[in-house]
Amino acid sequence: MRNRKWLSAGLAALVALPLALAGCGGNQAEGTTSPAASTAPGAAAKKEPIKLTMWGGVPPENGPQTVVDNWNKQNPDIQVEYVRFVNDDAGNLKLDTALISNQPVDMFMSYDYSLYEKRIKAGNALDLSKFTDYNVDQKMGTGASLWKVDGKYYGVPTQKGLSFVWLNKDMLDAKGLKVPTDWGLDEFRDYANKLKGDKVWGAAQSDYYFNVPINGSMLKQGLQLTKPDGTSAFDNPLTVKALQVYSDMMFKDKSIMPHTEQITSKPALDQMFVKGETAMIFSTNQIFRTTNNIKDYPRTFKVSAAPAPKVNKDQTDYINAGGLGDVLSINPHTKNPEAAWKFIKWYSDTGMLPMAAGGRVPSSKDFPVDEAISLMFKGVENTYDIDSIKRVMFGSLPLGLSRMDKKTGIEQQVIYDKVFTQKLTPDEGAKELARVHNENLQAAKK
Numbered sequence: 244m245r246n247r248k249w250l251s252a253g254l255a256a257l258v259a260l261p262l263a264l265a266g267c268g269g270n271q272a273e274g275t276t277s278p279a280a281s282t283a284p285g286a287a288a289k290k291e292p293i294k295l296t297m298w299g300g301v302p303p304e305n306g307p308q309t310v311v312d313n314w315n316k317q318n319p320d321i322q323v324e325y326v327r328f329v330n331d332d333a334g335n336l337k338l339d340t341a342l343i344s345n346q347p348v349d350m351f352m353s354y355d356y357s358l359y360e361k362r363i364k365a366g367n368a369l370d371l372s373k374f375t376d377y378n379v380d381q382k383m384g385t386g387a388s389l390w391k392v393d394g395k396y397y398g399v400p401t402q403k404g405l406s407f408v409w410l411n412k413d414m415l416d417a418k419g420l421k422v423p424t425d426w427g428l429d430e431f432r433d434y435a436n437k438l439k440g441d442k443v444w445g446a447a448q449s450d451y452y453f454n455v456p457i458n459g460s461m462l463k464q465g466l467q468l469t470k471p472d473g474t475s476a477f478d479n480p481l482t483v484k485a486l487q488v489y490s491d492m493m494f495k496d497k498s499i500m501p502h503t504e505q506i507t508s509k510p511a512l513d514q515m516f517v518k519g520e521t522a523m524i525f526s527t528n529q530i531f532r533t534t535n536n537i538k539d540y541p542r543t544f545k546v547s548a549a550p551a552p553k554v555n556k557d558q559t560d561y562i563n564a565g566g567l568g569d570v571l572s573i574n575p576h577t578k579n580p581e582a583a584w585k586f587i588k589w590y591s592d593t594g595m596l597p598m599a600a601g602g603r604v605p606s607s608k609d610f611p612v613d614e615a616i617s618l619m620f621k622g623v624e625n626t627y628d629i630d631s632i633k634r635v636m637f638g639s640l641p642l643g644l645s646r647m648d649k650k651t652g653i654e655q656q657v658i659y660d661k662v663f664t665q666k667l668t669p670d671e672g673a674k675e676l677a678r679v680h681n682e683n684l685q686a687a688k689k
Contacts, residue, residue: 293321293582297571298338298351300330306598314586314594321582330354342367342574349577350587353398353570356646360392362572368397369573369580377588383606386567386642398572401591403604405565405642406455406527406551407635408446409534412628413544414438414522422631423549427556428456428488431523435498438522445498447512448525449505450656455525455551455564457485462562462643468680475684478677481554486662486669493663502663517542525551527565528602528636535623547628548635562643567606604636612637647680648687654679 301307303325311323326348328334335358341348342362353359353368362368371379372395379387379396390400408431410422418437423430435445460481461468470476492499500510513533516524517540524530533540553561571590573583586594592609599605599615612633620627655676662672 290320292319293579295321295323295349295577295579295583295586296326296347297323297586298326298328298341298348300328300334300352300354301598301601301603303327305601306595306603309597310590310594313597314589321579321586323586339365339367345576348574349579349583350571350573353572354568356390357649359390359398359570359572363392363397367574367576369575369577371396371399371573371584374584377591382591382608383567384608384639384642387606389566389643389646390570398570399587399591400567400570401595401606402567402569402598403565403606403636403642404527404568405563405604405636405640406452406525408549408551409516409524409526409530410547410549411438411516411519411522411544412547414443414519415547422547422628423552424634425550425556427553427558428485430556431552432488432492432496432498435492435523436496439496439498442520444500444515444521445496446492446523446525447500447510447515447521449512450659452525453485453489453659454652454655456554457482458647459551459562459564459643460485460554460558462564463560467684468647469684473684475677475680477680478673482673482676483669485554486659486672490663490665490669494665502660506660514540519544528604531602531619534626535620537623537626542626545626545628547631549631550635550640561641563640564643566642569603648683651680651683654683 297307297311299307307325307327311325315322328338335355338348338351339358339362340346342351343365353362359368377399379399383400386403387396387400390396390398408423412422415422415438420434420437423434426434431446437445439445457477458468461476461479468476489499493501512521512524513526513530515521516530517533519542534542534546551563571587573580573587577583591605592607593611595603595605596611596614596618600618600621602619605615615637616629616633617624620629658667658672658675658679661667661675662669667675
């Protein structure tokens with residue numbers, strides 16, 4: 244009997260030992276599971292999802308919130324939060340401060356090359372060459388390479404930011420004019436002259452868009468709009484011609500609003516267009532906010548799109564100023580770079596679809612174009628010449644990104660004001676553009 248009791252106690256001790264060891268989970272390496280725990284129902288702890296923050300300048304309600312909501316539903320193991328910063332000096336300072344002070348920023352958008360480069364130089368953008376499963380050049384086209392710094396990508400340019408001309412197709416049809424697919428300023432002037440009418444301007448554009456044919460004619464000579472010797476390229480016949488054509492449209496043809504009138508009256512040009520007060524308007528995709536809003540801005544005509552006119556139609560090396568933008572980067576201090584990269588690939592190829600509704604044109608060749616078009620013009624598709632818009636917005640126009648210094652960009656507008664108020668001739672205006680540009684190029688070297 245005594246032997247039987249001893250045997251029972253010994254067996255009990257042998258059974259208790261592994262059970263006791265199984266309960267000492269705190270002594271195991273993190274992420275491992277004991278055999279006993281793995282077989283017990285409900286014993287395995289639920290893995291917490293990776294949490295990422297993405298900073299961007301677009302209001303959440305204009306697409307970004309839907310983007311991250313879609314991602315979060317599809318990827319319960321990687322959850323993304325969108326943080327909005329206003330894309331101005333104060334907002335960009337807020338982002339840069341967050342980056343250097345180790346606030347939670349895993350991914351962020353850059354909209355300006357100089358700020359993007361500054362963030363790279365400060366060590367706040369991850370070198371993406373460590374990832375070899377996504378070819379940015381192949382996906383985004385040649386315009387993407389302008390975002391390389393020292394031959395490397397530190398962000399993916401996700402959208403096309405080009406300028407183009409919107410046209411009232413009903414007015415074109417009435418005059419027997421086709422939607423242009425390739426044209427120069429002479430043809431643009433001719434169209435404006437033929438389309439002008441009683442209380443209808445042939446064309447309208449703000450100061451910024453005078454840059455487009457001028458700068459686009461010089462991007463081939465260098466991203467800084469310079470000659471091979473490093474001096475300004477503004478003093479050239481193409482600049483003179485562009486300024487002359489616009490002056491003639493204002494003062495001879497009276498097909499475009501005189502500059503002095505535009506300065507004093509400050510008209511809402513997009514509203515002029517939808518009201519039928521101008522047949523053509525130079526703009527970007529931002530005009531969708533007005534042309535799509537047929538409730539507040541009712542219109543009965545169809546809208547067509549044409550590429551920005553070159554200075555001369557036969558230019559073969561013309562680059563459409565604007566290029567790719569919305570560059571999405573990874574903070575090198577993130578704890579989860581692979582998860583962030585997974586999100587960026589998805590965002591670039593399909594995920595940013597909700598952004599298309601606000602007019603942001605995806606740059607990836609693998610993006611579902613028809614779905615993007617459908618979202619852009621949902622409910623108003625019958626009021627657009629969709630084929631022309633596809634051709635311009637999702638076509639293969641050569642795109643370039645001017646890296647001209649901000650100071651010269653501001654001074655450009657001042658010189659245009661002088662030319663278009665006839666205080667300077669077009670030739671004098673071109674020389675003045677070159678002079679101030681050269682001064683700023685020299686100042687940048689000091």
